[in-house]
Amino acid sequence: MNRRQVICTAILLALIGAILPLGLAFYIAWTRTVAQEQRDLEATAHSGLQHAQEVLAQIEDTLRYFQTLAVKPCSQEHIQQMRAATISTREVDEIGYFRNLALKCSSWGRIQERIELPAPDMVLGNGVELRLNTFPMASPNTRMIDIFYRSHNVLSDPVRFVDIELDSSMQIAVLTANGKLISSRHGPSPEVVQKVLSGVQPAMDREVLSVMARGQDFSVVVTEPRSKIVEKLRREQMLLLPMGLLLALIIVGLVVWFSRRRLSMVGELGIAIERKEFSVHYQPILELQTGRCIGAEALIRWRRPDGRMVRPDLFIAIAEEHKMISQITEQVFRIVIRELRDMLVADRDLHIAVNLSAQDMQNGRALKALHRMLAGTGIEPGQIWLEATERGFMDVDTARATIGTAREMGHAIAIDDFGTGYSSLSYLQQLPLDALKIDKSFVDTIGTDSATSSVTPHIIDMARSLNLLIVAEGIESEAQAQYLKDKGVHFGQGWLYAKAMPVGEFLSFYEVNLRESGAPFPQVLKEL
Known part of the structure; x- marks a missing residue:
């Protein structure tokens, strides 16, 4: 291949290398x-x-x-x-x-x-x-x-x-x-x-x-x-058309490289943590026997700057994988204390449950941060419940130490989504827990012929044998609520009562519930 052929081949490859990314970009933009x-x-x-x-x-x-x-x-x-x-x-x-x-x-x-x-x-x-x-x-x-x-x-x-x-x-x-x-x-x-x-x-x-x-x-x-769609697509394309083919190849390469770093979920998540883009919704927890709201579970929400919501099951898994989950947990604590301080100080009978990740259970960072945040707020530690999934208890020795520290600080500890992981009766007996939450997947089987429908009463019996408070998640029907009530389950949450809601709606829900229920605060919580 002579010099001229080399130059022509290089020009052709450069043209192809510039045109193909632009064509692909236009196609991807459309789809x-x-x-x-x-x-x-x-x-x-x-x-x-x-x-x-x-x-x-x-x-x-x-x-x-x-x-x-x-x-x-x-x-x-x-x-x-x-x-x-x-x-x-x-x-x-x-x-x-x-x-x-x-x-x-x-x-x-x-x-x-x-x-x-x-x-x-x-x-x-x-x-x-x-x-x-x-x-x-x-x-x-x-x-x-x-x-x-x-x-x-x-x-x-x-x-x-x-x-x-x-x-x-x-x-x-x-x-x-x-x-x-x-x-x-x-x-x-x-x-x-x-x-x-x-x-x-x-x-x-x-x-x-x-x-x-x-x-x-x-x-x-x-x-x-x-x-x-046509208007949006045309705007996207008009940004690319003026670029020269060779320049397009270089710029598109840089943009793709930079965009993948900057706009990937990991990068967005890191920026969201820095900018404190998270909010908290509260799903009320009710005492089944009286119908009184005795607290709520704090659930993290992430709305991107463009207004789109990111599902928690997506970004929490990424945060755990990239060691960012403890920072998010700390932001949840900070938001809960800021939004509900007056309410918790005014009503000592209320508690807010916050989820801890497996990493939170291992490194104890979130507990130390929570201890600092509560200082001088007037909120009692017992009003902040800490929940961890079964995965957080896989290292029994570390989990026992973390739970011991949390209980010394005055917090109640609950095992969340019970029955979906690794726990057994002998396993639970090694951990000083206060409460057990029955996963929604088991509540859904109540009154059905599902193969796992018999698991729910066994979980309830197991929890009662360990003197644990029992919270049922995902209650969606009166039949489920009545079954759980008859079985002696203490508390419940789910769409039958209320969805997870922003703080303003939760405060209104609590006030209405307090007026309507007229029930005394459950004695079982006072004995914690």
Whole structure:
């Protein structure tokens, strides 16, 4: 090969080496943009479905409350109670009382003219009736959703069912399980919505992207113009086109190298720790016998600067792998103390459970940091429970030493997600634990024919034989709660009672629970 051939070959390889990365980058930009938009739509649809179900659940709770209210129908006290509910419950705009399907009184007062209920648009499995086009006397031009149960109804603004964070380019529609529209935002096409419901609309066509989430009572359809993707893709491509081919090869190589370091999950996680981008949500823990909230589990959340949430099971595993988990644990302690200090000092009966990783159990760094943080706050160490999974107890000698230190400091220690790891009765007997948490996977088998359904009572018996407090995770049904209550399980948490929530919502939940339960603080905790 002569000099000219070498130069030509080098130029050709340089051109190929520059063009291929650009072409690949454009292709990846397209597929990633489409995939991300689809994920965003799916997240919005599931968020909308969850929100609609929560709105309905709140309304159903209000209706059931009035069914059990021991007052004379349409008395002044009855009407006052209905008015109070409309003020205190955001989802409730008006409440009415019916006798023989005729309206007798409402939160506005007694009704003189005869108003009868029309046929429902949908009847739920629990007997709750939905009427989607009700126009109240007080505002005859305003469409409301009528939710009726036995002798009371609630009127709710349809907007309540779609009141979620929504990108301005997205359209959302909430429908009944039989396909009737409850409410929508940003004007989704009725034709597209019906096609999505019937399954004939592709996830992406020439005009729109669409997704659907189905629940027991509702379906949610979210759409977005395809032009949104084209605009994003064009912006990405226009940044690359002006570059020369040879320069593109060098710059793209540097950008890829730098981006992989800077934007990898490990790099992002390190920056998130430095910038303190984490927050804490609190899932209430209730005493099963009384229904009183006796504390909460602190759960870490990470929202990236672009607004996207990163699942804890993803970044916690990476933090453990790269020895960053203790720094995150310390931030959780700091947030809990900052957000709940006044509440914990005011109510010594409350406790907050914080998870420790296997590394936290081994190095003891988090305990030392917690000891420093609690100094001068007025929070008692016993109000901070420490939870560790079975993996954290694999090194029994180290775990015993860490637990001993924590208990000397005044903290209670719980083994979390019990039954999913390595523990046995002889294993637990070696550790001075205070509580055992039954993993959700076992709670889910209650009342089923699952092969592991018999494990739950054995776990309960094991914990009771060791005089441990028992906390059941992931309770989602009344049947599960009743079974656990009958078995003597002390505490429970799960979506039956409340999801994990930001501090403001948790404080409100606690105040409402405290007023409604009226139960004394459980003696079993006072004996810890």
